[in-house]
Amino acid sequence: MNQLSPVLxxxxxSKRFDATQALDHVSLTLYPGQVHALLxxxxxxxxxxxxxxxxxxxxxxxxxxxxxRSIQVTNSSQAQLHGIAAIYQEPMIFPDLNVxxxxxxxxxGRGAVVNWRKMYHDASDILGKLGVHxxxxxxxxxxxxxxxxxxxxxxxxxxKTRVLIMDEPTASLSVHEVxxxxxxxxxxxxxxxxxxFISHRLEExxxxxxxxxILRDGKLISSKPVSEVTTETAIRxxxxxxxxxxFVKDESRRDDLILSVQGLARSxxxxxxxxxxxxxxxxxxxxxxxxxxxxxxxxxxxxxPADEGKIIxxxxxxxxxxxxxxxxxxxxxxxxxxxxxxxxxxMSIAANITLPMLRRYLTRLGIVKRRAEETTAxxxxxxxxxxxxxxxxxxxxxxxxxxxxxxxxxxxxxxPRLLILDEPTRGIDVSAKAExxxxxxxxxxxxxxxxxxxxxxxxxxxxxxRVLVMREGRQMGIFTRQEATQxxxxxxxxxxxxxxxxx
Amino acid sequence: MxxxxxxxxxxxxxxxxxxxxxxxxxxFFGSQxxxxxxxxxxxxxxxxVMIIMVVAVGETMVVLTRNIDLSVSSMVGFTAYLAGQxxxxxxxxxxxxxxxxxxxxxxxxxxxxxxLVAYGKIPAIVVTLGTLAIYRGALVEYxxxxxxxxxxxxxxxxxxxxxTLFSVGELDIRLxxxxxxxxxxxxxxxxxxxxxxxxLYAIGSSPDAARIAGLPARRIVLLAYVLCGALSGLGGxxxxxxxxxxxxxxxxxLHMQVIxxxxxxxxxxxxxxxTMIGMMLGAILMGxxxxxxxxxxxxxxxxxxxxxxFILLAVASDALMMNRLRDLWARGAIQMRxxxxxxxxxx
Numbered sequence: 001m002n003q004l005s006p007v008l009x010x011x012x013x014s015k016r017f018d019a020t021q022a023l024d025h026v027s028l029t030l031y032p033g034q035v036h037a038l039l040x041x042x043x044x045x046x047x048x049x050x051x052x053x054x055x056x057x058x059x060x061x062x063x064x065x066x067x068x069r070s071i072q073v074t075n076s077s078q079a080q081l082h083g084i085a086a087i088y089q090e091p092m093i094f095p096d097l098n099v100x101x102x103x104x105x106x107x108x109g110r111g112a113v114v115n116w117r118k119m120y121h122d123a124s125d126i127l128g129k130l131g132v133h134x135x136x137x138x139x140x141x142x143x144x145x146x147x148x149x150x151x152x153x154x155x156x157x158x159x160k161t162r163v164l165i166m167d168e169p170t171a172s173l174s175v176h177e178v179x180x181x182x183x184x185x186x187x188x189x190x191x192x193x194x195x196x197f198i199s200h201r202l203e204e205x206x207x208x209x210x211x212x213x214i215l216r217d218g219k220l221i222s223s224k225p226v227s228e229v230t231t232e233t234a235i236r237x238x239x240x241x242x243x244x245x246x247f248v249k250d251e252s253r254r255d256d257l258i259l260s261v262q263g264l265a266r267s268x269x270x271x272x273x274x275x276x277x278x279x280x281x282x283x284x285x286x287x288x289x290x291x292x293x294x295x296x297x298x299x300x301x302x303x304x305p306a307d308e309g310k311i312i313x314x315x316x317x318x319x320x321x322x323x324x325x326x327x328x329x330x331x332x333x334x335x336x337x338x339x340x341x342x343x344x345x346x347m348s349i350a351a352n353i354t355l356p357m358l359r360r361y362l363t364r365l366g367i368v369k370r371r372a373e374e375t376t377a378x379x380x381x382x383x384x385x386x387x388x389x390x391x392x393x394x395x396x397x398x399x400x401x402x403x404x405x406x407x408x409x410x411x412x413x414x415x416p417r418l419l420i421l422d423e424p425t426r427g428i429d430v431s432a433k434a435e436x437x438x439x440x441x442x443x444x445x446x447x448x449x450x451x452x453x454x455x456x457x458x459x460x461x462x463x464x465x466r467v468l469v470m471r472e473g474r475q476m477g478i479f480t481r482q483e484a485t486q487x488x489x490x491x492x493x494x495x496x497x498x499x500x501x502x503x
Numbered sequence: 504m505x506x507x508x509x510x511x512x513x514x515x516x517x518x519x520x521x522x523x524x525x526x527x528x529x530x531f532f533g534s535q536x537x538x539x540x541x542x543x544x545x546x547x548x549x550x551x552v553m554i555i556m557v558v559a560v561g562e563t564m565v566v567l568t569r570n571i572d573l574s575v576s577s578m579v580g581f582t583a584y585l586a587g588q589x590x591x592x593x594x595x596x597x598x599x600x601x602x603x604x605x606x607x608x609x610x611x612x613x614x615x616x617x618x619l620v621a622y623g624k625i626p627a628i629v630v631t632l633g634t635l636a637i638y639r640g641a642l643v644e645y646x647x648x649x650x651x652x653x654x655x656x657x658x659x660x661x662x663x664x665x666x667t668l669f670s671v672g673e674l675d676i677r678l679x680x681x682x683x684x685x686x687x688x689x690x691x692x693x694x695x696x697x698x699x700x701x702x703l704y705a706i707g708s709s710p711d712a713a714r715i716a717g718l719p720a721r722r723i724v725l726l727a728y729v730l731c732g733a734l735s736g737l738g739g740x741x742x743x744x745x746x747x748x749x750x751x752x753x754x755x756x757l758h759m760q761v762i763x764x765x766x767x768x769x770x771x772x773x774x775x776x777x778t779m780i781g782m783m784l785g786a787i788l789m790g791x792x793x794x795x796x797x798x799x800x801x802x803x804x805x806x807x808x809x810x811x812x813f814i815l816l817a818v819a820s821d822a823l824m825m826n827r828l829r830d831l832w833a834r835g836a837i838q839m840r841x842x843x844x845x846x847x848x849x850x
Contacts, residue, residue: 054715077717092715096708096775097701105705106716114696139512 005068007032007194008053008084008163013062015048022048024218025062030163030194035185037209037226038198041238041429045218046198050165053196054086055079080106083162085155089171089427091148095141099123102140103155126154130184144290146177153184157193164188165196170204171427174288174455175490182208200429201456202231214238238430248462249441252280257315258418258449261300264309269295270473273309277418277449282440284464284484285453287493292473293453294336297420300451301333302326313418327356332416334407336423336453342407345396349388350377352395353410380409384439401432408439419443420451425459437463457486469493513828514778517769517821521784525791532795542673544794550664550745552790553683554579556783558738558757559764560690561613561731563782566765567694568724569707569774570620570627574612575735576757577638580749582609582739584642587651587749594657601660605740606733612638613732617725635758639751646751653747663744679741684783686734691779703727707774763810764789767817789813 010028014021023045030036040046051057053064055073063070066082073079079086093102100123104110110119123136132150140148149169156164166185170178185195185208199205205212206226213223214237221237222229258279265271270292277283285293299306302320311318313329320326326333335342343352354361354373361373377391384405388398395406404424411419421440425433440463444450454460460467467484469476469492476492533539558575565572586605590596612634619630653661666678694700702723706713713720743749768785770777792813796806 075717076715077719080717086715088715092709092712094705094708094712094775096704096771101701101705105701106718110698112697114698114701116696 006030006065007067009065009068010049010053011063011065013049013052013059013064015052015057015059021218023052023059026215026218026220027062028196028213028220028223030196032162032192032194033189034210035189035195035197035208037205037212038196038215039202039205039212039234039238040215041431044215044238044429046215047167048218049215050086050167050196050198053079053084053163053165077106080159083160084165085159085161085163086165086167087149087152087156087169089168091145091152093140093148093151096139098137098139099127099134099143099151100136102151103158106155106159122158123154126158130154130157130187132180132184144177145172146174146180149173149181150184153188157188161193163194163196165198167198168200168427169197170199170201172455174290175457175493176288178204200427200433202234203458205234206231235430249282249437249464250445251465252441252445252447253465254279254281254447258313259300260310260312262310262312264296264299264306264311266295266299266304266306266308269304270299270470271308273470273475275468275475275478277451279417279447279449280444281465282444282450282452282463284460284467285451285470286457286460286467286489287470287476288455291470291493293470294422295473296470297333297422297451297453300326301331301420303333327414327416330415330417331420332411332414332418333420334411334422334424336426343395343403343410346394348392348394349381349386349398349406350374350391352406353377353380353391353413355410356414376413377409380405380413384409385435399428399432401428401435404428404432404436405439408436412443416448418449418451420453422453423455424452425454425456433459457489461486461489513825514769514776514781516828517825518778518781518784520824521767521769521781521788525784525788528788528791528795532791532799536795536798539795539798542675544798545674546677548787548790548794549677549680551794552786553680554738554741554745555757555760555764555790556683556786557686557741558735559761559768559782559786560686560779561727561734562761562765563768563770563777563779564690564703564727565627565731566770566772567703567707567774567777568727569710570724570727571631571762571772572613572616572728572731573628573631573758573762574616574634574638575731575738575761576754576759577635577642578609578612578732578735579739579742579757580751580753580755581612581638581642581645582606582736583743583746583749583753584646584651584739584751586740587656587743588646590657590660591651591655596657598659602737602740605743606736609736609739610729610733613729613735614725616732617728620728621721621724639755643751648751651743651749656743656747660744661747679744683741686737687779687783694779699723699726704775707771708776760789763814767814769817769821772818785817 006029008030010026012025012027013023014025015023026045026049038046048057052059053073055075055078058074064073065071071082073082073084094105097105100119103123103126104119120136127134127136130150130153134147134150140151143151169181173181189195197209209226211223211225212229212234214221214234216238256279257276259277262274264273273296275283287293295304298304300311300320302322302325305321311320318329320329344355350373354376358368361369363369374391380386381388381391386402386405388402395403398406425436428436440450440452452460452463461484465481467479467489469479469489471493479488558579562572562575582605585608586601589604590601616631616634619625620627664677664679667675668678668681669676694703702718705718706720706723710720742754764786765782766772766785767788768777768782770782792810796809
């Protein structure tokens with residue numbers, strides 16, 4: 001921060017979409033070598049601001065200044081020429097191309113003919129400077145999300161990027177990977193890159209950011225150095241009201257078992273998974289992304305069945321080999337990716353909620369009973385306060401948090417007794433997150449057994465009665481609520497030492 | 504194993520297995536058909552494959568961008584007819600002019616497709632299904648259902664298919680088949696070594712990422728269609744010289760064979776992966792099948808059914824095999840990273 005002239009200034013930018021004022025005279029100043037965090041609930045205008053900076057949208061009003069000179073950004077390649085690059089939550093890579101190609105695809109002036117040898121050499125060079133080990137010849141398709149992001153960062157760096165926008169880069173990363181990413185961010189900062197960092201995880205913001213700007217309803221609420229911001233003031237600025245810092249689940253565990261799993265394994269993916277879930281209990285699944293948590297869930301739901309071990313459900317030994325059978329047993333699985341597996345976006349809220357149980361809503365001639373369908377959906381809409389004027393609205397129009405509530409409603413309507421939630425609050429804003437937590441609490445009180453997979457450690461700790469930790473397909477231990485702390489769970493997840501825990 | 508994975512890509516294993524299937528099929532037909540291993544068989548197969556191969560080079564480029572061109576058969580028919588008509592009316596047209604006429608008229612038809620797909624934002628399958636009918640309809644209107652006859656064509660054109668480039672023992676490598684092979688090689692080089700080629704893969708691999716990366720996606724797709732049209736024009740010229748008698752129904756249905764060659768050759772129908780060499784092997788495989796089944800005097804219905812079965816098998820085995828292989832390769836990469844991480848930690 002010894003250089004005091006800003007690299008990019010946004011002055012009084014406004015943008016209007018039909019009836020909504022997405023941005024209202026927002027200003028933002030980015031300095032070289034500074035990590036600037038942008039906070040705000042979903043719909044606060046963060047995405048619109050990014051899209052204006054990268055040329056996807058044009059502002060109705062206001063100006064963008066690069067090194068003090070006003071610039072026009074009308075498309076991505078222009079943004080690139082100005083040295084502005086963005087990295088998104090879902091890496092925008094080319095799965096069929098290899099690492100080196102992905103880094104150099106937008107480069108100009110590397111000659112008329114592709115010099116593969118030089119390209120591999122240069123790519124290794126760039127990755128080496130970032131201190132990462134990646135085989136430059138391997139196809140991007142097989143890389144982990146974290147590695148794909150690294151490729152994007154390497155690409156941005158090689159394009160002489162001066163302003164790097166990172167839109168929720170940590171949302172799908174594990175703790176370990178976040179640490180690595182932050183090391184990268186610090187490397188970039190030290191090289192004088194201005195970074196605009198967006199995340200829903202406050203503790204990360206406080207760890208990495210130098211300056212915090214908060215948006216709400218398209219307006220700039222505050223913009224201060226990190227030293228003048230606390231978790232409480234940040235949350236208050238974001239939601240516009242005071243909020244309890246983290247909701248803690250009520251005690252609701254009963255003595256009767258709903259599920260008992262013994263030595264579950266799927267060759268090459270996970271092995272030796274043993275746990276019980278009681279009625280009214282939330283069992284948290286912690287671990288790094290790729291540690292096999294989702295794979296255990298997929299096995300329990302019959303999508304990719306286990307090939308070893310015992311599953312005792314409701315006192316009966318069962319083998320689960322298809323989702324239909326799992327649903328029949330009363331198991332529901334709410335997947336991580338809402339867009340791809342959770343919802344049929346162009347269909348209405350009501351149609352989505354009744355989809356798995358459509359048979360119940362048919363007349364004898366097989367015609368859908370719209371009114372019955374809408375009555376059910378309406379119940380859920382009120383119960384979970386889904387923000388939509390009516391249940392005939394298509395789900396693609398809803399915010400992420402409200403979409404997640406629709407997904408939950410859909411599976412609860414199958415009247416499950418065991419609910420598997422995979423990253424239920426990923427990418428949704430603080431207040432929607434709190435609402436989802438309340439819903440989980442209510443469901444547990446009703447006696448449902450809940451298996452909660454989450455990469456958000458405070459969430460797992462606050463919401464679970466017990467926490468099972470996995471690492472590289474193996475179970476590292478189960479912690480009671482008293483035993484489970486950030487340190488114990490993290491230590492087990494990183495595999496630094498095996499902690500003994502009860503089952 | 505690690506070294507193997509670095510040197511060979513899953514796609515190359517696929518091409519090798521296609522080659523193996525071709526060899527097995529040739530051995531099979533050799534045992535069923537008398538006098539199968541002859542220069543005549545080779546000649547029949549190579550001359551039937553060459554048109555499909557040239558057109559399929561263009562189709563491959565379009566398919567790589569996650570689009571499709573169904574109108575190639577009408578473009579081949581139209582350019583063949585147009586070139587035939589011009590050359591029979593003006594005897595003194597030089598060969599180069601005739602080829603240029605066919606290629607540039609094909610490019611023009613391809614340009615129309617490309618503009619509608621890339622700039623009109625109409626799905627490729629809809630656009631080219633439309634132009635498939637429109638180009639054919641325009642040809643019928645233009646040709647007044649009159650045929651171009653062999654006797655009206657100049658001698659150089661009629662004799663062209665018998666021009667031999669060189670001979671290997673009894674096998675004559677014809678000029679046109681050689682030309683088709685060279686075009687495949689040239690465009691394989693384009694895919695491998697020109698930025699344009701890599702961008703074709705990029706766009707088909709992830710259109711969203713292409714937009715974010717600032718690639719001129721519309722121009723790239725447009726050029727792919729123009730090239731596909733131009734190569735269809737060249738295909739039309741070869742068709743004219745080989746068949747001679749060209750009516751307004753010329754090359755009807757050819758697009759199915761072209762797309763079959765592309766798909767059997769391992770070009771992903773959803774874009775992003777595939778090679779010209781693979782496509783060529785696909786075209787050769789389909790050509791051998793077709794000619795050999797004709798020789799075995801299998802009736803038309805069964806021939807088509809066997810054809811269809813091969814396409815299904817190719818696509819299904821492709822999906823299964825490629826997923827497995829990619830998985831294996833990816834796991835190898837992860838194992839390597841873990842090993843490296845461990846090594847770093849030890850230090």
